Structure formats: C-alpha cells, structure tokens
Amino acid sequence: MQLRPILIFLSRxxxxxxxxLLAVAVMTFVLLSLSPIDPVQAYIGADMLQISPEQRELIAxxxxxxxxxxxxxxxxxxxxxxxxxxxxxVFNQPVAQVINQRFQVSLQLLAIAWLISGLLGLGLGVLAxxxxxxxxxxxxxxxxxxxxxxPTFWVALLLLIFxxxxxxxxxxxxxAPPGVLSQNVTFWQHLHHLLLPAITLxxxxxxxxxxxxxxxxxxxxxxxxxxxxxxxxxxxxGILKHHGLRNILLPALTLQFASLSELFGGSVLVExxxxxxxxxxxxxxxxxxxxxxxxxxxxxxxxxxVYSGNTLADLAYQVIDPRIRLGGxxxx
Amino acid sequence: xxxxxxxxxxxxxxxLAGQLLAxxxxxxxxxxxxxxxxxxxxxxxxxxxxxxxxxxxDPTLGWGRYGSPLFQxxxxxxDQDLNIVNDLATGYTVSDDRxxxxxxxRQDAQFSDGEPLTAAxxxxxxxxxxxxxxxxxVTALEEAVATDDYTVELRLKQPQSAFVNxxxxxxxxxxxxxxxxxxxxPVGSGPYQMVQWDEGQQLIVEANPNYYGEAxxxxxxxxxxxxxxxxxxxxxxxxxxxxxxxxxxxxxxLSGMKLYDVAxxxxxxxxxxxxxxxxxxxxxxxxxxxxxxSDLAIRQAVNYAVDRQAxxxxxxxxxxxxxxxxxxxxxxxxxxxxIEDAQxxxxxxxxxxxxxxxxxxxxxxxxxxxxxEFTLLYPASDSTRQALALSxxxxxxxxxxxxxxxGKSWDEITPRVHSDAVLFGWGSHDQSEMxxxxxxxxxxxxxxxxxxxxxxxxxxxxxxxxxxxxxAEAIAFWQAAQWDGEQGFTAKGDxxxxxxxxxxHTYFVSECLDIGQPQVEPHGHGWPITANIAEWTWTCS
Numbered sequence: 001m002q003l004r005p006i007l008i009f010l011s012r013x014x015x016x017x018x019x020x021l022l023a024v025a026v027m028t029f030v031l032l033s034l035s036p037i038d039p040v041q042a043y044i045g046a047d048m049l050q051i052s053p054e055q056r057e058l059i060a061x062x063x064x065x066x067x068x069x070x071x072x073x074x075x076x077x078x079x080x081x082x083x084x085x086x087x088x089x090v091f092n093q094p095v096a097q098v099i100n101q102r103f104q105v106s107l108q109l110l111a112i113a114w115l116i117s118g119l120l121g122l123g124l125g126v127l128a129x130x131x132x133x134x135x136x137x138x139x140x141x142x143x144x145x146x147x148x149x150x151p152t153f154w155v156a157l158l159l160l161i162f163x164x165x166x167x168x169x170x171x172x173x174x175x176a177p178p179g180v181l182s183q184n185v186t187f188w189q190h191l192h193h194l195l196l197p198a199i200t201l202x203x204x205x206x207x208x209x210x211x212x213x214x215x216x217x218x219x220x221x222x223x224x225x226x227x228x229x230x231x232x233x234x235x236x237x238g239i240l241k242h243h244g245l246r247n248i249l250l251p252a253l254t255l256q257f258a259s260l261s262e263l264f265g266g267s268v269l270v271e272x273x274x275x276x277x278x279x280x281x282x283x284x285x286x287x288x289x290x291x292x293x294x295x296x297x298x299x300x301x302x303x304x305x306v307y308s309g310n311t312l313a314d315l316a317y318q319v320i321d322p323r324i325r326l327g328g329x330x331x332x
Numbered sequence: 333x334x335x336x337x338x339x340x341x342x343x344x345x346x347x348l349a350g351q352l353l354a355x356x357x358x359x360x361x362x363x364x365x366x367x368x369x370x371x372x373x374x375x376x377x378x379x380x381x382x383x384x385x386x387x388x389x390d391p392t393l394g395w396g397r398y399g400s401p402l403f404q405x406x407x408x409x410x411d412q413d414l415n416i417v418n419d420l421a422t423g424y425t426v427s428d429d430r431x432x433x434x435x436x437x438r439q440d441a442q443f444s445d446g447e448p449l450t451a452a453x454x455x456x457x458x459x460x461x462x463x464x465x466x467x468x469x470v471t472a473l474e475e476a477v478a479t480d481d482y483t484v485e486l487r488l489k490q491p492q493s494a495f496v497n498x499x500x501x502x503x504x505x506x507x508x509x510x511x512x513x514x515x516x517x518p519v520g521s522g523p524y525q526m527v528q529w530d531e532g533q534q535l536i537v538e539a540n541p542n543y544y545g546e547a548x549x550x551x552x553x554x555x556x557x558x559x560x561x562x563x564x565x566x567x568x569x570x571x572x573x574x575x576x577x578x579x580x581x582x583x584x585x586l587s588g589m590k591l592y593d594v595a596x597x598x599x600x601x602x603x604x605x606x607x608x609x610x611x612x613x614x615x616x617x618x619x620x621x622x623x624x625x626s627d628l629a630i631r632q633a634v635n636y637a638v639d640r641q642a643x644x645x646x647x648x649x650x651x652x653x654x655x656x657x658x659x660x661x662x663x664x665x666x667x668x669x670x671i672e673d674a675q676x677x678x679x680x681x682x683x684x685x686x687x688x689x690x691x692x693x694x695x696x697x698x699x700x701x702x703x704x705e706f707t708l709l710y711p712a713s714d715s716t717r718q719a720l721a722l723s724x725x726x727x728x729x730x731x732x733x734x735x736x737x738x739g740k741s742w743d744e745i746t747p748r749v750h751s752d753a754v755l756f757g758w759g760s761h762d763q764s765e766m767x768x769x770x771x772x773x774x775x776x777x778x779x780x781x782x783x784x785x786x787x788x789x790x791x792x793x794x795x796x797x798x799x800x801x802x803x804a805e806a807i808a809f810w811q812a813a814q815w816d817g818e819q820g821f822t823a824k825g826d827x828x829x830x831x832x833x834x835x836x837h838t839y840f841v842s843e844c845l846d847i848g849q850p851q852v853e854p855h856g857h858g859w860p861i862t863a864n865i866a867e868w869t870w871t872c873s
Contacts, residue, residue: 036741036743036744037743038743038746041742041746043467044467046855047394047397047467048778048779048780049758049760049764049765049768049769049779049780050397050469050760050762050764050765050768051467051469052469052471053776053778054469054471055465055469055471058463058464058465058471059465059466060465061465062464062465062466063465090386090387091386091387091388091531092387092388092393092515093388093516101531102532160562160565161565164565164569165565165568165569168569172558172562172565172566172569172571173533173556173558173562173566174530174533174534174556174558175530175533176530176533176534178378178534178554178556178571178572179376179378179534179536179552179554181527181528181536182528182530272559273559273562274562275532275533275556275557275558275559275562276533277530277531277532277533278532281532282532285386
C-alpha cells in the first residue's frame with residue numbers, strides 16, 4: 001500500500017471536516033439567535049419575581065449575553081482558536097470538561113450497544129437470509145419491523161417497568177447503585193447498571209442491520225456464482241462461509257459505522273429514561289436552556305464522532321476488500 | 333415556573349403500563365433479588381425529590397435561595413412556623429436610618445475543613461453575592477464590612493425590610509476556600525458536607541462532624557436526580573425513602589410509605605391586565621391593557637363566581653386549598669381579605685351594577701358595545717394550569733363572561749402578558765415578591781406587575797412595608813395592602829388578580845422516617861422539604 005494516496009485521502013478528509021465544523025457552528029449560532037428562548041430568562045427560570053432588573057443585568061453581563069449574537073460568535077471563535085470551547089451556562093463549567101465527563105459515561109453505553117447491535121444484527125440477518133421464507137425468516141422480520149417502528153423511549157420505558165419495577169432484576173436508574181461511593185462500585189455493579197440502557201439501545205439498532213444484511217444475502221444467494229457452487233455440491237454452510245459472508249461484510253460494515261449517528265441520537269432518549277448521566281442528558285439541558293457554548297460544543301463533538309465513524313468505514317473497505325484501492329479511485 | 337418542561341407522554345406511559353403490570357408486580361415484591369439493602373436506616377436514606385442544582389452548590393450564585401443550603405449555614409432561619417430565629421447570628425440590629433444592619437455571629441462555628449467562621453467570611457459572602465450574576469439578588473447591598481471578628485455591618489443602598497430574607501437564605505461561604513471550583517466542592521458550616529456528586533445522577537452527603545448545632549439524625553443522605561416518573565418507580569421498588577410526586581400520583585398507595593401532604597404558598601392565580609388599552613406600550617413595544625379586564629366589575633365578578641373549593645377537589649385531587657391572595661398561610665396574610673366565593677348570583681349582581689347586561693340574548697353580557705369576553709393564556713406544558721383555566725372558563729359562562737382559553741409556550745405568552753389574562757403561579761417566603769406583583773413602579777414590561785396594576789394608596793402602603801425597620805413591624809403594612817377595610821389589591825378592593833388555589837406538595841415518606849413538622853413551603857423548585865432535614869430521625873431499628 002502506498003503512503004501518498006493515504007495522505008491525500010486523509011488531508012482531503014480533514015479539509016472537509018474543518019468546513020463541516022465551521023458550517024455546523026454558524027448554523028447553530030444562527031438557529032439559536034432566531035430561537036425565541038431568552039437565555040437570561042431560561043437561566044432565571046422560576047425565580048423571576050425575586051430577581052431585580054439590576055440583577056438581571058449582572059447575569060447578562062456574566063455570560064456575555066448583553067452582546068449581540070455576532071459579537072458573541074466572534075468572541076467564541078477567537079477563544080476556540082486558542083483551544084477554549086467556552087463556558088457552559090447550565091453547568092458553570094468549561095464546555096470541554098463537561099463533554100469530557102459526560103462522554104466517558106456515554107461511551108461505554110454506546111460501545112456495548114454498538115457491538116451487540118452489530119453482531120446480533122448480522123447474525124439475525126444471515127439467519128433470515130439463509131432460510132428465506134421459512135418461519136425463522138418470518139419471525140426475525142416481524143421482530144425487526146416491530147422494533148424499527150417503535151419509539152426508543154417507549155421501548156425503554158416498557159423494559160424499565162418490566163425488568164426493574166415488576167421483576168426487580170435490573171436497577172431503576174443511574175450508572176451506579178444509589179449511595180455507593182464511586183471507588184466502591186464493583187465491575188459487576190457497573191455492568192448491572194449499564195445492562196438495561198445498553199440492551200434498549202441495541203435491540204433498536206438491530207432491526208436496521210438485520211434487514212439490510214438479509215436483503216444482501218438473498219441477493220448473493222441468488223447469484224450465478226452461488227448457483228455454480230451449489231451445482232458443484234457445496235453445502236449451505238460452505239456457501240455462506242466462502243461466498244455469503246465475504247460479500248455481505250462490506251455493506252454490513254458501512255451500515256454498522258453509519259449507525260453511530262442513530263445510536264448517538266437514541267442515547268439522548270434512553271439516557272433520559274434511565275437517568276443515565278451521559279452526553280445525551282446534557283444535550284437536552286443545553287437545548288432547553290439556550291446554552292449556546294455547550295450546545296455548539298456538543299454538536300461539534302457529535303459531528304466529529306459521526307464523521308470519524310464514516311471515515312473508519314471508508315478505511316476498513318480496503319482492508320477487507322482488496323479490489324478497492326485508495327490510489328485508484330480517490331477518496332471515498 | 334418556566335424551568336421544568338415535562339414530557340407528559342412519559343408520565344402517561346408509566347402510569348398506563350404501571351397499572352397494567354401492577355398485578356404481576358404485587359406478588360413478587362418480596363423477592364429482593366437485586367435490591368441491595370436499600371431499605372433505609374439511621375445510617376443512610378435515599379431521597380428522590382428532584383431539584384439538582386446543575387450549576388453547583390455555591391450560595392453566592394443562588395444555591396440554597398429557598399433557605400436550606402444544607403452544606404452552608406445562614407445567619408438566620410425560619411422555624412416550622414416561619415418565625416425568624418438565629419442560626420449563625422446571635423442577634424442583629426437595624427440602625428435608625430434603617431440602612432445599616434449590624435449582625436453579631438456565634439464564636440464556635442467552624443467550616444467543615446476545620447477553619448473558624450468569622451465576620452470576615454460573612455462580609456465576603458455578602459459582597460461576593462452582590463456582584464455575582466447568579467440567582468440570588470443582593471443588589472440592595474452597598475457593602476458589607478466586618479467591624480471585628482464576630483460583628484458584621486451590612487450597609488444597604490436604601491431601607492428594605494425584606495432584606496432579612498437574604499440573611500435567612502444566603503449560605504455563608506469560607507473566604508479562604510472560595511473560588512471557581514467551590515460550586516463543585518462546597519465547604520461550609522452546615523449540618524452536612526458533600527461526599528460525592530455524580531452529576532445528573534446522585535448527590536451523596538454526610539453529617540458534618542464540625543457542625544455547631546445538634547448532630548443530624550441521619551448520618552448519610554443520598555439524593556437521586558431522576559424524572560418524577562422514575563422517582564415514583566424507585567419508591568415502588570423500595571429503593572427510595574422520600575419521594576416527591578405530582579398530585580396525580582399521590583392518590584396511589586405505596587406499601588411501607590406514608591403520604592405527606594404539605595401546605596404551601598405555591599399558588600395559582602389569574603392575572604388581569606389592569607388599565608384599558610390606550611395604545612400605551614412597554615419599553616419593548618408590547619401592548620398594555622385590555623378593554624374587558626380593565627373593568628372592576630368584571631374582575632370582581634370572576635373572583636366571586638369561581639368555586640375555589642371545587643377546583644381543589646376537581647383539579648388538585650383535594651391536595652390544595654383555596655387562595656384569595658398571594659401569601660396564603662404566611663404571617664403577613666390578611667384574613668379579612670378572604671371572600672365567600674362560588675356565588676354566581678352575587679357575580680351577576682356586580683356585573684349589573686357595573687353597567688353590564690345581556691342586550692342581545694346570547695348569554696354574554698355587554699357594556700357600551702363591548703362583549704364581556706377575554707383571552708386567558710396558560711403554559712401548554714402544564715396540565716394543572718390547563719385544567720384550572722378550563723374550569724374557570726366553565727364557571728364563568730353561566731354568569732355571562734366568556735373566557736377564551738389558549739395554551740401556549742412561555743415564549744409566546746411573554747409578549748402578551750400585559751394585554752391578556754394569564755394563569756400564573758408564584759409563592760415565596762420573601763415579601764418582595766408581593767411588592768413586585770403589585771407596586772406600580774415594578775411594572776416595567778417584564779413579569780413584575782405584568783398587568784400594570786396601579787393604585788397610589790397601595791403603592792404608599794407597600795413602600796411603608798418595605799421601609800419598615802423589621803419584618804414584624806412591616807407585617808401590618810403588608811396586610812393593609814391586601815385589604816385594610818376600605819381598599820386593597822384583593823377581591824374586595826381592586827381585584828387585580830383572581831387568586832385560585834394553593835397547591836399542596838405531596839411526598840411519599842417511609843413509615844420509618846420521622847420528618848417532623850414541615851413548613852408552609854414556597855413555590856416548588858428546590859428542596860423545600862429539606863428545611864429541617866437535620867432534625868429527621870429514623871424510628872425503626
């Protein structure tokens with residue numbers, strides 16, 4: 001593999017990413033300046049009658065809200081160049097710190113959900129495709145269609161009520177047992193609390209991947225080369241192993257990396273239901289209270305996250321499929 | 333008021349599914365497979381009462397503004413009857429010009445890091461709070477000066493009797509340990525100290541060994557920050573010992589838990605735009621005035637026709653009380669201002685005497701070509717206010733007044749608050765709220781006196797109250813502003829608002845936990861029930 005094509009590929013990706021982030025920042029600022037939410041009012045909330053106009057002025061000054069949006073954008077951009085993402089109004093903390101803390105919590109959730117949904121989705125898709133038309137296929141499709149059309153938070157609530165309130169086998173909330181100091185939380189307690197949110201998130205991700213894999217496998221199985229292999233006496237297992245999996249792995253991988261954005265969106269809802277203090281929960285707070293620096297920070301971060309996901313998929317292509325050469329076809 | 337947006341679908345979902353599954357749940361409830369000793373004890377209880385301060389726990393930025401900062405202690409505090417008693421202070425005097433408050437403080441107070449608490453810390457706290465753009469308003473303060481180790485002078489810009497509420501609510505921070513990180517690592521002289529805060533999740537606190545008061549009865553408190561529905565689920569699963577629930581859930585029963593139904597001044601009322609529309613606008617160009625609600629007869633008729641007890645029973649499930657003014661149950665309430673309501677006959681008579689009659693036979697009265705019809709706005713996300721608004725409209729129709737009810741978001745309501753009636757909710761232990769609701773000078777185009785109510789005599793009375801040397805001496809004036817036998821802003825007088833109900837705050841509390849006698853609580857946010865938390869005790873072994 002030559003070095004030059006990869007460098008070109010990466011630098012193009014980086015330029016695109018920079019442009020994307022700039023566009024995202026401008027859009028977020030413009031949208032928020034058009035939003036009817038007054039950040040000072042949102043900050044004061046219920047205490048309106050005990051905050052005098054003088055105090056209101058102090059609050060606006062403290063957060064720079066007495067400046068016009070354009071000035072604030074300029075200030076923010078200037079800070080960003082120096083590596084400072086600004087200060088969150090909601091958490092009264094540097095934005096980078098908030099995102100860092102919150103994402104560490106979300107990451108485990110996302111990682112587990114991503115792995116489960118990928119493996120399970122692939123497995124179910126292969127099973128359904130290999131036994132097309134049988135009761136196995138119909139069962140898997142019913143499951144996939146039902147979940148694909150269920151709202152995430154609703155599934156989360158049902159699972160919470162069933163497993164936590166009725167059966168009492170899973171915890172009711174949070175990332176650790178209430179009242180236990182963080183240094184005393186065992187690995188198993190940790191996993192126990194992660195389980196239900198991660199399962200919720202993954203069983204919804206499964207549907208998409210399973211259906212696409214199934215479709216692709218059916219295509220492969222009805223191709224000429226499979227017919228030829230069958231004619232030579234290859235078993236179903238052998239066909240799947242030698243022809244099926246190789247051909248469906250590529251689209252499955254694309255889907256798997258593309259599903260990062262869906263997972264990210266789903267985690268916002270799931271974290272709310274399970275009081276799981278990750279980035280999703282912070283996003284909701286930032287939006288409801290017009291916390292511009294935090295919201296821009298999170299949007300930035302999620303754009304980076306999804307973008308890297310897609311880039312990884314692109315890079316993985318050439319590892320799996322020798323026919324794809326970066327140098328030959330240019331980027332992506 | 334605005335801060336919590338609830339996703340009511342969730343509530344509905346939990347309720348519905350909860351009831352569906354309740355049957356299978358009740359049998360298996362003794363299988364304590366996973367709940368690791370969450371029963372509560374004198375060592376530790378779990379509270380799910382919401383109210384996380386996401387900004388942190390710095391009093392100079394507004395933490396503890398409802399009067400129980402937990403980690404810090406305050407100069408004064410209110411006891412269960414809301415009388416003002418000393419806490420850190422050993423006494424205070426107000427100068428003759430009423431602008432200098434001299435406070436002496438106890439000499440045995442220590443911060444949880446072992447450093448002594450001196451007058452310099454008090455002065456620092458007040459000066460810092462006055463210049464911070466946070467949620468506590470100390471802008472009345474000119475400067476605070478420590479005159480010796482245990483005496484501090486608070487010098488005000490002008491006399492303000494309600495300033496005593498800052499002495500009651502502002503937790504004292506240590507000058508030596510206060511900085512940008514303080515909000516996440518509070519050090520104070522309060523009954524508890526912070527052990528761990530998992531943001532968005534839980535707060536663990538333990539009794540402060542250096543606390544000068546009596547040691548708290550519960551060694552360790554865990555505050556869970558879950559949604560209301562999940563909090564209720566936690567109580568059902570036996571994982572929390574104190575849970576605040578909405579009234580709609582309070583009708584259920586939980587085994588091992590008692591319902592506490594705590595009176596509050598958390599009120600709901602109907603604000604009328606007071607002047608007629610004359611083209612006058614606010615500084616932002618928003619219209620002021622309403623042709624119908626500017627008529628005294630209309631405002632009084634609404635006040636007399638509404639059946640407040642029926643609202644309490646029908647909308648609040650009985651968990652509330654009728655409200656006739658903004659300060660029900662507090663020492664500065666004027667009981668003579670209460671009226672006998674649910675009197676449609678009397679309302680009709682008031683309308684007739686005011687010149688309103690139904691000339692075209694459509695059931696709605698008119699006067700000089702103006703139909704008795706006005707719009708009532710309420711925040712659409714709040715189902716209680718929606719039910720109140722619809723019920724009031726229903727009650728007024730037979731009297732001949734048509735109220736058009738519209739649910740909007742606060743961002744849509746705000747520009748219209750000066751020209752349309754709005755269903756508001758307030759309620760505080762701080763009298764400046766009443767001042768800001770009714771003083772004509774407070775009307776500046778925001779939520780202060782949104783209806784532009786103006787009565788010079790009432791202004792004078794309110795000013796006398798604010799300028800009085802102490803809360804006790806101000807009370808007579810606060811009462812007179814409500815109704816002095818001849819005039820006032822309540823129903824018998826100008827009827828500037830039609831107050832409807834006070835909510836009761838509802839909590840499920842473990843039968844093993846004695847939480848004493850709760851205060852009349854202010855408007856819900858924050859942790860009103862924790863006001864006396866140091867006195868709570870665990871009664872089971």
